[in-house]
Amino acid sequence: MPAEATLALGLIESRHLDALLAQGRPSLDVCARILGWPAGMPRGEAVIGRIHLGSEFCETLIPAAPQLRHARDLCEREGLGLAVAASTLSDHGISALSPLLDLLPTGAELVVNDWGSARLARRERPDLGLSAGRLLCKMIKDPRLPSEEWGRLYPHGINSGSFAAVLEHLGIGRIEMDAPPFARPADFRAGSLRVGVHAGAGFSVKGRACRTGSLGQAPEDKFTSGQSCRRECLAYVDSLVRPAAGSDELHAFQRGNTLFYAHSPAMIAAVGEAVDEGWVDRLILMGDWNENRRSH
Amino acid sequence: MKIVAPISRVEEVEPLAKAGAAEIYCGLVPPEWTERFRSSGANRRAFGNLSSYDDLAAVIDLAGRHDVAVSLVMNAQHYGEAQTEALLDMAGRFARLGGRSLIVGDVGLLSRLGRAETGLRLHASSLLACRNGEAAGFLGDLGACRVVFPRDLTLAEMKAVAGANRPLEFEAFILNDGCVFEEGNCHTIHLPGRLGGPICLDRYDAEHRRVDGRPLRDDEAAGFAANDAAHAEWLWYRFSCGFSVSQDGYPFGPCGLCAIPDLAAAGVSAIKIAGREGNLERKVNSVAMVKAALDRLNDAAGLRRFARDLRGRPDLCETGFMCYYRETMPARVW
Numbered sequence: 238m239p240a241e242a243t244l245a246l247g248l249i250e251s252r253h254l255d256a257l258l259a260q261g262r263p264s265l266d267v268c269a270r271i272l273g274w275p276a277g278m279p280r281g282e283a284v285i286g287r288i289h290l291g292s293e294f295c296e297t298l299i300p301a302a303p304q305l306r307h308a309r310d311l312c313e314r315e316g317l318g319l320a321v322a323a324s325t326l327s328d329h330g331i332s333a334l335s336p337l338l339d340l341l342p343t344g345a346e347l348v349v350n351d352w353g354s355a356r357l358a359r360r361e362r363p364d365l366g367l368s369a370g371r372l373l374c375k376m377i378k379d380p381r382l383p384s385e386e387w388g389r390l391y392p393h394g395i396n397s398g399s400f401a402a403v404l405e406h407l408g409i410g411r412i413e414m415d416a417p418p419f420a421r422p423a424d425f426r427a428g429s430l431r432v433g434v435h436a437g438a439g440f441s442v443k444g445r446a447c448r449t450g451s452l453g454q455a456p457e458d459k460f461t462s463g464q465s466c467r468r469e470c471l472a473y474v475d476s477l478v479r480p481a482a483g484s485d486e487l488h489a490f491q492r493g494n495t496l497f498y499a500h501s502p503a504m505i506a507a508v509g510e511a512v513d514e515g516w517v518d519r520l521i522l523m524g525d526w527n528e529n530r531r532s533h
Numbered sequence: 534m535k536i537v538a539p540i541s542r543v544e545e546v547e548p549l550a551k552a553g554a555a556e557i558y559c560g561l562v563p564p565e566w567t568e569r570f571r572s573s574g575a576n577r578r579a580f581g582n583l584s585s586y587d588d589l590a591a592v593i594d595l596a597g598r599h600d601v602a603v604s605l606v607m608n609a610q611h612y613g614e615a616q617t618e619a620l621l622d623m624a625g626r627f628a629r630l631g632g633r634s635l636i637v638g639d640v641g642l643l644s645r646l647g648r649a650e651t652g653l654r655l656h657a658s659s660l661l662a663c664r665n666g667e668a669a670g671f672l673g674d675l676g677a678c679r680v681v682f683p684r685d686l687t688l689a690e691m692k693a694v695a696g697a698n699r700p701l702e703f704e705a706f707i708l709n710d711g712c713v714f715e716e717g718n719c720h721t722i723h724l725p726g727r728l729g730g731p732i733c734l735d736r737y738d739a740e741h742r743r744v745d746g747r748p749l750r751d752d753e754a755a756g757f758a759a760n761d762a763a764h765a766e767w768l769w770y771r772f773s774c775g776f777s778v779s780q781d782g783y784p785f786g787p788c789g790l791c792a793i794p795d796l797a798a799a800g801v802s803a804i805k806i807a808g809r810e811g812n813l814e815r816k817v818n819s820v821a822m823v824k825a826a827l828d829r830l831n832d833a834a835g836l837r838r839f840a841r842d843l844r845g846r847p848d849l850c851e852t853g854f855m856c857y858y859r860e861t862m863p864a865r866v867w
Binding site: 273325326327328329330351352353354355357372375376377378379381382389390391393396397398399401402403406440441442443444445446448451453456457459460461462463471472474475476477478479480491496529530531 | 573574609610612613614617639640641642644661663664666667668675685687690693694713715717719720722724728732738744745756757763764852853862
């Protein structure tokens with residue numbers, strides 16, 4: 238019998254949670270309707286088992302303590318697993334993350350995307366589950382690759398002993414992966430690590446200087462490190478088209494500081510096979526930070 | 534502060550040493566690597582590498598005569614198990630040749646090298662995206678004695694990280710080759726130009742949309758148009774002002790010369806010139822620029838005047854878009 242994967246719903250904002258959980262654990266169809274999912278995101282009656290709150294891509298989007306408490310209480314009520322997702326953090330971001338750790342119940346997870354956050358969490362809250370996020374899961378994910386051979390130039394080291402030893406040293410037992418272009422089921426084997434895969438879209442590259450977040454800045458303050466913003470990424474998304482693209486090139490879009498690519502049917506099938514093989518036990522859905530087009 | 538400069542050929546060692554480089558770094562892709570792995574992926578760059586151990590030995594010998602230390606880059610974003618083993622072997626050979634340091638971009642490889650007792654110093658590459666004090670401490674735990682800050686840290690952030698990790702050395706970018714995104718969080722390839730080149734140079738057309746499904750208002754559309762125009766201008770500066778140089782051959786583009794006093798005060802002890810793939814003239818002029826600025830370290834105001842006048846185009850400096858550390862701009866010194 239094929240294995241099954243738990244569905245985790247990634248949310249930047251907690252404000253949709255009340256609507257999502259109004260009738261209990263939401264199905265994929267409910268998520269699609271409330272969050273305005275684009276085509277390509279999964280649909281169906283399968284229900285969400287976990288909530289991942291926060292951003293893997295920008296420390297400006299670290300949840301505020303009231304948001305996390307709200308999510309924590311709702312997850313507890315519905316019996317949902319809970320994780321906080323954090324990006325590559327500056328010391329300022331570490332300072333924002335640190336008090337949130339105290340709000341998480343034992344057994345909750347922290348998705349880390351830099352080694353400092355992992356070190357801090359292991360020291361301060363060893364009772365939390367730690368998951369290495371997809372920024373730490375380095376692999377070639379260029380949506381423009383014309384063939385599979387390009388990805389093999391730099392093979393990933395997710396299943397290498399040296400990488401596993403580093404994660405073990407930090408008490409990290411789980412990793413989150415993207416489906417790379419030309420994905421094969423075996424790409425998701427990660428030794429003794431439990432694996433979650435992001436569904437719908439993968440990320441290719443992120444910046445710190447944010448094009449969208451510069452919208453409200455004076456010209457001299459645009460596109461710079463540590464810039465302030467008005468969280469414009471919560472309101473806008475950019476669909477990207479490359480004039481030189483071939484007809485089968487993966488669709489790309491930008492949300493905030495990050496460039497994503499939509500999964501092809503073949504990539505989705507590869508993830509499905511990896512689930513069936515038992516190599517992937519969790520699918521993480523980009524709930525409110527993809528190419529959403531919510532009705533108004 | 535030490536000037537850290539790139540080389541790609543043996544012949545570049547002496548002129549760069551004479552120009553003021555205290556350390557040089559290079560990549561190596563020997564034939565056995567290419568034969569075994571069918572790629573040049575021993576480090577981040579497909580080009581601009583030495584191609585033999587003989588050349589590496591010559592580089593180390595020449596550098597030693599000028600009291601210049603040699604670092605070897607092992608800074609691909611990630612390595613598989615077989616590549617890691619091959620790099621451990623390469624590290625041993627580099628050490629026996631008299632090499633000084635390895636610049637390492639993969640955390641697993643760094644961990645292995647940290648336990649390998651090669652006698653080499655380990656520098657955590659900017660690819661490891663060290664942006665906070667805890668991360669620097671962790672890289673030190675793994676064996677790094679120096680951390681190369683990524684391009685996207687502010688001076689205040691560097692100061693805090695360095696201050697919290699005193700036993701570690703810190704290195705920061707000072708000239709050339711700005712990344713649009715974060716190098717350490719880039720999972721793309723610098724494709725050949727015919728396939729689009731680096732993804733940040735490969736111009737995508739963007740259609741801006743509201744996620745609530747409403748059409749953009751006129752003021753929003755105008756805001757995006759102005760932002761897009763500013764972004765295109767910023768990219769031009771980021772890519773070395775159209776990959777141009779001054780009349781004297783000094784490169785335009787990403788530059789942190791004005792910030793040298795702040796970097797020194799922050800605890801940065803080495804400043805890096807990027808661009809292994811550049812030509813020798815560009816490299817020598819780059820080192821000369823940094824050396825001349827560094828000679829004015831004790832006169833911060835004079836150094837800044839010098840840096841802005843150096844290329845004869847202070848108007849380019851005044852946009853702030855060439856700055857690695859824009860907070861050094863006069864109106865915003867804090």
